[in-house]
Amino acid sequence: MTFRRIAVGTLLCGLVACAGVLGLTTRGSSREFPHRAHVVAGVSCTRCHAGIDTLPTGGSATPQAPDGSPALHLPDDASCTTCHAKPHDTRSCLGCHVAPTALAELAEARDHLIFDHARHLTGTNGNCMRCHTGVADGDDHMRPLMTTCFRCHSDATRDARKCEVCHKDLNESGTVPATHLAHDGDWMREHGSRAASSADLCESCHKQAFCASCHGVTAPALPSVRRFADPFAASVHRAGFLARHSLEARSEPGKCASCHTPDRCESCHTQRKIAGDQGASPHPRGWVGLSAADNQHGREARRDPVSCAGCHSGAGEALCVTCHVVGGVGGNPHPPGWSSRQPLSNLPCRLCHTTGTTGTTGLVRPSASGARAR
Amino acid sequence: MTSALPASCTSRRTARPLLVAASLGCALGAAPAVADPLRLRADALATTASPTGLLVLDAGGATEPGLSAEAVVWIAGGHALDDSSHGDVLVIAVEGHSRDGTRAARLGRFVATLGALRPVHLDGGSARLRLPERIDVELCAGVPVVPGLSTGRPSDWLVGGRLARRIGDWGSAGVAYEQRRDDGRRVTEEIGLDAGASLGRRDDVGARLAYDLINPGLAEVGLTASHRASSVRTELYALHRAASHLLPATSLFSVIGDVPAQRAGAVITWTAAPRLDVIADAGARRVDSDYGAELTLRARLKLDPRGVSAVTGELRRSGVGNDMWTGARGSGRFALPYAFAVSTELELVRPDQARGRGSLWPWGLAAVSWDHGPWQAAVAVEASASPEYRSRLDALFQLARRWEAP
Numbered sequence: 001m002t003f004r005r006i007a008v009g010t011l012l013c014g015l016v017a018c019a020g021v022l023g024l025t026t027r028g029s030s031r032e033f034p035h036r037a038h039v040v041a042g043v044s045c046t047r048c049h050a051g052i053d054t055l056p057t058g059g060s061a062t063p064q065a066p067d068g069s070p071a072l073h074l075p076d077d078a079s080c081t082t083c084h085a086k087p088h089d090t091r092s093c094l095g096c097h098v099a100p101t102a103l104a105e106l107a108e109a110r111d112h113l114i115f116d117h118a119r120h121l122t123g124t125n126g127n128c129m130r131c132h133t134g135v136a137d138g139d140d141h142m143r144p145l146m147t148t149c150f151r152c153h154s155d156a157t158r159d160a161r162k163c164e165v166c167h168k169d170l171n172e173s174g175t176v177p178a179t180h181l182a183h184d185g186d187w188m189r190e191h192g193s194r195a196a197s198s199a200d201l202c203e204s205c206h207k208q209a210f211c212a213s214c215h216g217v218t219a220p221a222l223p224s225v226r227r228f229a230d231p232f233a234a235s236v237h238r239a240g241f242l243a244r245h246s247l248e249a250r251s252e253p254g255k256c257a258s259c260h261t262p263d264r265c266e267s268c269h270t271q272r273k274i275a276g277d278q279g280a281s282p283h284p285r286g287w288v289g290l291s292a293a294d295n296q297h298g299r300e301a302r303r304d305p306v307s308c309a310g311c312h313s314g315a316g317e318a319l320c321v322t323c324h325v326v327g328g329v330g331g332n333p334h335p336p337g338w339s340s341r342q343p344l345s346n347l348p349c350r351l352c353h354t355t356g357t358t359g360t361t362g363l364v365r366p367s368a369s370g371a372r373a374r
Numbered sequence: 375m376t377s378a379l380p381a382s383c384t385s386r387r388t389a390r391p392l393l394v395a396a397s398l399g400c401a402l403g404a405a406p407a408v409a410d411p412l413r414l415r416a417d418a419l420a421t422t423a424s425p426t427g428l429l430v431l432d433a434g435g436a437t438e439p440g441l442s443a444e445a446v447v448w449i450a451g452g453h454a455l456d457d458s459s460h461g462d463v464l465v466i467a468v469e470g471h472s473r474d475g476t477r478a479a480r481l482g483r484f485v486a487t488l489g490a491l492r493p494v495h496l497d498g499g500s501a502r503l504r505l506p507e508r509i510d511v512e513l514c515a516g517v518p519v520v521p522g523l524s525t526g527r528p529s530d531w532l533v534g535g536r537l538a539r540r541i542g543d544w545g546s547a548g549v550a551y552e553q554r555r556d557d558g559r560r561v562t563e564e565i566g567l568d569a570g571a572s573l574g575r576r577d578d579v580g581a582r583l584a585y586d587l588i589n590p591g592l593a594e595v596g597l598t599a600s601h602r603a604s605s606v607r608t609e610l611y612a613l614h615r616a617a618s619h620l621l622p623a624t625s626l627f628s629v630i631g632d633v634p635a636q637r638a639g640a641v642i643t644w645t646a647a648p649r650l651d652v653i654a655d656a657g658a659r660r661v662d663s664d665y666g667a668e669l670t671l672r673a674r675l676k677l678d679p680r681g682v683s684a685v686t687g688e689l690r691r692s693g694v695g696n697d698m699w700t701g702a703r704g705s706g707r708f709a710l711p712y713a714f715a716v717s718t719e720l721e722l723v724r725p726d727q728a729r730g731r732g733s734l735w736p737w738g739l740a741a742v743s744w745d746h747g748p749w750q751a752a753v754a755v756e757a758s759a760s761p762e763y764r765s766r767l768d769a770l771f772q773l774a775r776r777w778e779a780p
Binding site for chain 1: 446560607618625762
């Protein structure tokens with residue numbers, strides 16, 4: 001019996017601790033303000049949010065809060081008790097009747113948005129719901145989306161990326177528009193598709209150095225190396241990437257070439273003595289052979305020719321056409337149905353089609369030493 | 375190329391000191407000369423892995439409204455981290471835009487993006503025009519950057535453009551074209567199509583397609599669609615990439631055929647609790663005749679409201695065919711008094727086929743960092759066993775200082 005009590009007690013303590021760690025307890029101790037019930041009861045917004053229709057939000061003209069910061073136009077206890085004559089508690093109403101994130105968001109908006117409620121109430125005929133469309137859903141969605149602003153305001157400001165018209169210290173603030181915050185999920189994979197149609201939107205926050213740290217061919221080090229003390233920094237090269245990079249490269253052919261020049265493989269492998277004149281071959285056993293069973297290189301080359309070009313580009317390509325030529329051991333290098341708009345006088349056609357004609361009559365069998373380099 | 379090599383080498387040698395001087399001058403000298411808001415950051419990184427010392431200078435600022443500049447240069451000592459060069463310019467660009475934002479231009483070294491086409495690191499210029507009827511025009515031209523403080527060959531150049539149309543305030547669609555010449559020869563010619571839209575408050579879609587015009591065929595296709603509902607975001611994605619089309623058309627490897635790789639799946643991001651995010655990725659890959667699964671389950675628990683301290687755990691199954699692997703990773707960062715923080719990261723990878731390279735590849739890193747005012751410092755120890763090394767122990771050091779003009 002004692003053991004059961006101890007077990008139950010331990011379990012309860014664990015659950016309470018977990019709730020605290022997960023951030024659940026803060027939410028449980030407060031409630032969202034019932035805006036909808038007040039509107040239905042006929043209480044106008046400005047009756048509680050006094051001064052919002054006459055004074056600008058933020059700035060020197062705004063009444064000061066007790067801590068010295070500009071007021072948020074939130075109702076005080078006196079406003080509540082004009083109707084709720086018998087409050088159930090002696091504590092401040094806003095201490096409980098507000099969502100935990102709402103006050104922080106309001107303070108962020110006051111500090112980082114240039115906005116005047118008074119002017120907007122005139123334009124909206126005093127209808128707060130025209131902007132605060134989510135008020136009925138609870139305090140979590142009090143701040144209108146930026147798209148709401150552009151229902152009335154000209155798109156020119158947004159299209160010109162003139163963020164400073166409305167935003168202050170955007171990079172430091174928590175008021176980055178929701179449309180800018182889709183950096184969740186697998187953003188490393190997703191960002192290419194997103195940025196394709198809105199690169200200038202990305203540039204409103206990210207400078208060139210940010211893009212070039214991955215896509216620049218002269219990047220000095222991998223971002224993960226330069227930010228080794230931040231384990232949450234996004235990078236495709238996180239943790240032990242060096243060990244598994246060959247597996248990842250073979251699983252996503254061509255992906256490495258999205259950022260790296262093909263000679264990156266060779267320079268690194270040569271430096272580590274995995275390839276090059278004095279290094280061992282990076283290829284496994286059975287890479288090249290006379291039988292199909294001992295010939296992995298053809299299959300791998302077709303899958304990811306970019307990897308092959310990493311070392312065998314330029315003059316090294318002549319190595320291929322010593323075998324892969326009509327009548328040679330490797331046979332025709334073109335797959336069935338191959339066609340190209342390239343003139344035969346261009347590289348790489350002229351490595352084999354020396355006379356510039358089609359068919360086997362124009363073909364020569366180049367030797368490794370005799371083939372012309374690019 | 376053989377005949378052009380001496381001339382290009384000469385031009386590179388001539389250009390190097392000029393480029394270095396210009397870059398360092400911009401990075402170092404610009405800061406005190408102008409006001410508001412100018413920034414300069416210096417990062418020093420040393421690692422015993424190569425061993426290498428690296429100094430990165432990052433400067434930027436706006437000299438006047440509508441005109442800004444940015445530069446990142448680096449110098450490495452010992453064995454360079456990525457290649458044989460010991461210094462280079464990552465970015466050095468001046469950007470200007472009109473007061474109403476309808477015209478913008480950039481000049482220098484930068485990463486040019488043209489819709490669905492792959493980004494290009496370029497020495498040149500770009501411009502963007504916003505025309506009436508919500509039409510945008512983007513143009514770029516220049517010499518593709520080559521590593522090593524060189525300016526490339528005059529006969530290497532790239533030109534491209536994108537024409538896009540914004541649709542309401544919720545989307546846009548564009549078409550891009552790019553042609554690249556290497557030693558005067560046409561090596562890349564692609565056309566790209568892109569589209570993106572926000573469908574209401576909860577849904578958005580994005581699509582991009584790049585088509586190779588020299589060896590006709592699809593080079594890359596990417597599709598993504600996401601839906602947000604309360605604390606859950608669901609994304610469906612599909613990717614198609616034909617590596618042979620990513621090669622220069624002058625490469626012999628471009629003639630061996632079109633073997634595309636595909637990947638498709640779904641990612642669910644769930645805010646399970648105010649401080650707990652769970653991300654699940656379930657997908658499939660296909661490379662030639664091989665198939666594989668891409669499965670990831672990741673959870674991140676913030677230990678404070680801002681997430682400065684947090685722990686993550688991740689399980690992953692990835693690869694295709696004989697290149698499948700299974701991995702587990704855990705990481706954590708914990709804020710300490712006096713602006714200190716400790717972080718650690720552990721990973722264990724098990725390849726399906728060891729091939730004599732070890733059946734387990736563990737990797738671990740423990741770091742202590744200090745971030746106080748303009749100063750940042752960090753020291754870490756990294757230990758690993760990999761196909762290359764039976765065991766390896768390295769140390770990393772970093773020191774950074776930033777300055778900002780008022």
